[in-house]
Amino acid sequence: MKIGFDNDKYLSMQSEHIKERISQFDNKLYLEFGGKLFDDYHASRVLPGFAPDSKLKMLEQLSDHAEIVIVISAGDIEKNKVRGDLGITYDIDVLRLIDAFKERGFFVGSVVITQYSGQAGAMAFKGKLENLGIKVYLHYPIAGYPSNIPFIVSDEGYGKNEYIETTRPLVIVTAPGPGSGKMATCLSQLYHEHKRGIHAGYAKFETFPIWNIPLKHPVNLAYEAATADLNDVNMIDPFHLEAYGETTVNYNRDVEIFPVLSAIFERIFGKCPYQSPTDMGVNMAGNCIIDDEVCREASRQEIIRRYYQALENRLEESSTDEEVFKLELLMKQAGVSTENRRVTTAALERAEATGAPAAAIELEDGRILTGKTSDLLGASAALLLNTLKELAGLPHKLHVLSPSAIEPIQKLKTDYLGSKNPRLHTDEVLIALSSTAAASDVAKLALEQLPKLKGCQVHSSVMLSTVDKKVFKKLGIQLTSEPVYEHKKIY
Structure with a gap:
């Protein structure tokens, strides 16, 4: 990274x-x-x-x-x-x-x-x-x-x-x-x-917004994206500008409440110790940015991820149109669209080619890999295996998990646990891989690549199960998905 x-x-x-x-x-x-x-x-x-x-x-x-x-x-x-x-x-x-x-x-x-x-x-x-x-x-x-x-x-x-x-x-x-x-x-x-x-x-x-970088810096825009549901807005601190002639950034609630705080301080002490909301803060994060462009790009990607999350939440009725509209505006201000997330295009192209859900990952060095849905594996599980093999330097066609290792798990799921989906989720693939690693050096080598997934970007052509989301989160993978259900059932 x-x-x-x-x-x-x-x-x-x-x-x-x-x-x-x-x-x-x-x-x-x-x-x-x-x-x-x-x-x-x-x-x-x-x-x-x-x-x-x-x-x-x-x-x-x-x-x-x-x-x-x-x-x-x-x-x-x-x-x-x-x-x-x-x-x-x-x-x-x-x-x-x-x-x-x-x-x-x-x-x-x-x-x-x-x-x-x-x-x-x-x-x-x-x-x-x-x-x-x-x-x-x-x-x-x-x-x-x-x-x-x-x-x-x-x-x-x-x-x-x-x-x-x-x-x-x-x-x-x-x-x-x-x-x-x-x-x-x-x-x-x-x-x-x-x-x-x-x-x-x-x-x-308060870490954000960062007071001593520009108002529309992507890092500050990403804070607005993170608080889109609260309707917070970054703004120039007018009190600081008037007192010092210096442009600094704060957010609307602190600016709006400052006259009240100032009056309360005066009532308690006889004089307010601060000239502005910015004066009250102690955050030094802005002084520790050493590569501005790296932080800008990371923040642009965060805004896109927040946008996808809002789309998914709206589908599940836990966010509103207003939140989505605000994030669309923030993307425009940051000069990005969903096309700036490389894994999005890769996942959608693979899904269109296979006619089934697909997923894509971008590795630290920029390589992009994909995973497709099969009879044995869901797209996320397939992507995980493909990535671990790539990172281990193993041939793509090599089976680190044989079908004979997967089939008993499928039988357990469908015949004994009542699942209608025989395909393995990411957690089940990792359990199968770890158990296989006890007797297989190839599986062990693949499993040892897991720490390298931290910070990687993943996009899915459909919304994932809670299980898959939790696994990606635990691995430190930054996930987005299309706001589309895998199945069209209403129950």
Whole structure:
């Protein structure tokens, strides 16, 4: 994979910049952490070289100075809100986050339940956490929020919230997902700290949009593509431009809320410490791009992938026409179409030639291979085998899996497990290959090529099963598919 981002430089520069921000206040900084702390695969795709756990590694350099506060909304607990990427509810994700942070040596100080107004589910979750030895604090809805600033910044507003007891200079405020109340939690703490004579500070960590690259840079457009369902829009920060005469990029929600934040800061401190939303941020990612064109191309490809995902979601009624239209507009702004994804053309041409579903893969060196549907294998499974043979330097006609090894699996599927499809999926092919490898050096050699698939591009002429999607994801393959069902059955 071509590298466009210096990850080591990022780890060093980012941690030092946060330390500098802490020192600007009374050695107390509340850092609102947006985006994913764990497994930030979007960043790793659009900034090749960015490690998915970079942000966590960066924070590890500050772990002796930091503690974690996890925020969750009482309303999200009550309605069992689910994280789409993990398929678990927000309350369960809080437990997962606590374990994950502790495993990496972080101190998790407490959990804050926001917007609490007597929800039974929230109280039950509070009890569960306290039984596990975790401190829990309650924050309440504030009438007139965010407009009625005199009331918000008063003993009846922020003052009504429970004060979160923290012991370290850096307090990282994170959450299972958006809308949890991270910013309100930080501002409430500033109010309480100020009443106690502590001039604590607030800063925001968001990787995207990157403030010091152009507004229409593909990396920033790819962020808009990733948040198309939220209708976020990148824009020039007008406050920063007015204050410094410098053009920087932020997103609409931060720009829209800044006058309110500025007024709240003035009410608490007497003066706002920041001139713009950009000032509040601490992100150094833009300074660590070392090959701009590599990042541009990676981002263009990400926008195309997001477009295909939206088409598939629309077919399954989990996204809207507006989301698809926005992604089409972003592709035009990035100067790309689906034809810029080489595997798309290859998969569709193979499908047309064979009259059946097909798939194509682009390897790291630019080679493109295809797989077709057969009596024994689905197109994705065939593609996987073809690719492993190619990477191992084995002849295409060589059977690393003999039909006699596949047929018993087919019999198990159809005769005993009731499946109507005898063809092997990708997971079944890999199991068959691994079992064959015990007695076959050829199969073993093919199996050893699996790590080389990470970062490869794949396109399927039809939508894939959940099983195949999960296998490709685990292998680190970046998948798209045509928004077409393989079968026309309606049930």
